[in-house]
Amino acid sequence: xxxxxxxxxxxxxxxxxxxxxxxxxxxxxxxxxxxxxxxxxxxxxxxxxxxxxxxxxxxxxxxxxxxxxxxxxxxxxxxxxxxxxxxxxxxxxxxxxxxxxxxxxxxxxxxxxxxxxxxxxxxxxxxxxxxxxxxxxxxxxxxxxxxxxxxxxxxxxxxxxxxxxxxxxxxxxxxxxxxxxxxxxxxxxxxxxxxxxxxxxxxxxxxxxxxxxxxxxxxxxxxxxxxxxxxxxxxxxxxxxxxxxxxxxxxxxxxxxxxxxxxxxxxxxxxxxxxxxxxxxxxxxxxxxxxxxxxxxxxxxxxxxxxxxxxxxxxxxxxxxxxxxxxxxxxxxxxxxxxxxxxxxxxxxxxxxxxxxxxxxxxxxxxxxxxxxxxxxxxxxx
Numbered sequence: 001x002x003x004x005x006x007x008x009x010x011x012x013x014x015x016x017x018x019x020x021x022x023x024x025x026x027x028x029x030x031x032x033x034x035x036x037x038x039x040x041x042x043x044x045x046x047x048x049x050x051x052x053x054x055x056x057x058x059x060x061x062x063x064x065x066x067x068x069x070x071x072x073x074x075x076x077x078x079x080x081x082x083x084x085x086x087x088x089x090x091x092x093x094x095x096x097x098x099x100x101x102x103x104x105x106x107x108x109x110x111x112x113x114x115x116x117x118x119x120x121x122x123x124x125x126x127x128x129x130x131x132x133x134x135x136x137x138x139x140x141x142x143x144x145x146x147x148x149x150x151x152x153x154x155x156x157x158x159x160x161x162x163x164x165x166x167x168x169x170x171x172x173x174x175x176x177x178x179x180x181x182x183x184x185x186x187x188x189x190x191x192x193x194x195x196x197x198x199x200x201x202x203x204x205x206x207x208x209x210x211x212x213x214x215x216x217x218x219x220x221x222x223x224x225x226x227x228x229x230x231x232x233x234x235x236x237x238x239x240x241x242x243x244x245x246x247x248x249x250x251x252x253x254x255x256x257x258x259x260x261x262x263x264x265x266x267x268x269x270x271x272x273x274x275x276x277x278x279x280x281x282x283x284x285x286x287x288x289x290x291x292x293x294x295x296x297x298x299x300x301x302x303x304x305x306x307x308x309x310x311x312x313x314x315x316x317x318x319x320x321x322x323x324x325x326x327x328x329x330x331x332x333x334x335x336x337x338x339x340x341x342x343x344x345x346x347x348x349x350x351x352x353x354x355x356x357x358x359x360x361x362x363x364x365x366x367x368x369x370x371x372x373x374x375x376x377x378x379x380x381x382x
Contacts, residue, residue, distance in 0.1 A: 027210040034217035038073040038224045042066040045228055056240045057116065058108035065105045068098025073220060076196075077213060089135035096131035096151060099158040099193065100124040106162040106186050109239075110169030112312055113360065127154055148204040152197035159190045159197070171286065172313040174305035176298070181234045185227050192223045265303055268293055279320045280347040286313045318357045321346040325358065329366055330373040339366045 046066035053059030072095035075088045100123055108114045134147040166186045173179050196216070231239065272278045272292060281288075290300040301313075310316040324346045328334050334342070343354035343366070358366050 024210060027214045031210070031214045031217045034214070034221040035073050037221045038217075039070045041221075041224045041228050042070040042073065045231070046070075052236055053240045057114065058105065059240045061101060061105040061108050065098060065101045068094050068101055069224070071095045072098060073217075073224075076216075076220075086136070089132055092135055093128045093132035096155065097124050097128035099155045100127050102189060102193075103158045103162045103165070106165045109182055109185075110165060110173065112315070113356070127158075130154070145204045149201050152201050155197040156194060159194050162186060163190055173311075174286075174301050174313055174316075175238050175311050176302060176305070178234050178238045181230045181239060184230050188223055188227055188230075192219065262303060262307060265293060265295065265300075266307060269300075269303070273320050277320075277324070277347075279317045280345070282347075282349070284317065284347075317347070319361065321348060321354075322358055322361050325354070325366065326362070326369065329370040332374075335370075335374070339370075342366070 043066070046063040049059045049063040049066070071091045075091035075095060100120075104116070104120055131151055134151055139147040163186065166183060170179065170183060173182070269289075272289070278284060278289065278292070286300060286304075287297050290297040293300060304310050304313065304316055308316070310319075325342050328337065328342045328345070329339075339354075340351045343351055346354075348354040348357070355365055358364075358369070362369055364372065
């Protein structure tokens with residue numbers, strides 16, 4: 001959601017509002033008010049996320065995204081013909097890097113198993129450094145349009161990655177209350193950031209006037225307010241998956257009894273899993289599974305989430321796949337079967353995702369699990 005104004009020439013021509021001092025003062029006051037509102041909301045959002053969900057990666061990335069967006073609200077301008085003050089350059093660079101954080105935020109928001117890697121930080125640093133160089137070196141050297149275009153194409157690229165992540169991951173989300181909120185957050189941010197990037201490329205080298213700047217500030221404030229409102233309407237524990245130690249049993253917090261109709265569906269679902277091993281099918285989706293059970297997709301989604309306790313459909317499938325793999329790895333008659341063969345037979349597409357999912361469930365790698373089972377069997381025999 002970055003609007004880069006890194007083009008800089010010393011040719012500052014008066015805008016259309018300069019001939020009307022009263023109008024200029026009114027627009028300046030409105031612009032300041034919109035920016036202040038955006039910054040205040042973003043800082044409150046970041047503080048709330050860090051206070052309540054600081055141990056959750058998606059929440060930490062959300063807080064970082066909010067802080068970067070606050071830097072954007074302070075520093076952005078659609079006027080790409082005026083020289084950028086030196087103190088603005090770090091803020092502009094941070095606001096550009098925020099789009100990398102936005103992409104990572106969407107990944108963590110839709111994939112509960114997503115983890116940060118060192119190269120994610122390198123990508124952020126490179127994008128931020130290029131934006132800073134554009135402010136203090138590339139654009140002042142006479143390459144205004146080049147600098148503006150490249151930076152905003154980078155922005156559009158990360159927006160495209162975030163949207164692709166949303167499209168790919170959204171169907172597997174089983175928590176109905178957060179599905180629409182997640183999509184709204186991503187789409188609202190992508191729409192604002194994408195339009196800003198396109199407009200900045202289009203008007204590079206031209207004055208846009210105080211009216212356009214004020215409208216842009218107002219749109220940003222409305223977008224931020226809408227996102228904050230959408231997040232407030234969803235329980236934080238639904239929006240962010242947190243690893244919380246289970247509390248002592250409390251009858252009042254137990255799920256309601258399963259009615260006969262739901263129990264019949266659960267039994268049918270478990271038969272598909274245990275007898276037909278439908279989880280082995282390539283590219284199995286919740287829609288396909290709902291079709292086999294002859295029920296609407298939303299009902300199956302709710303059943304798996306509320307009755308079986310899963311928040312993600314892929315995790316539900318992988319747990320069944322891992323149970324099959326555990327049995328195969330512990331079977332002495334399959335001691336010579338390669339791990340990759342066991343993984344593929346269980347429904348995984350490659351060894352990497354299988355190893356990660358297996359270790360997340362068992363705490364050890366498949367090879368370590370097999371060795372532990374062999375050692376335990378030897379001890380029993382002797």
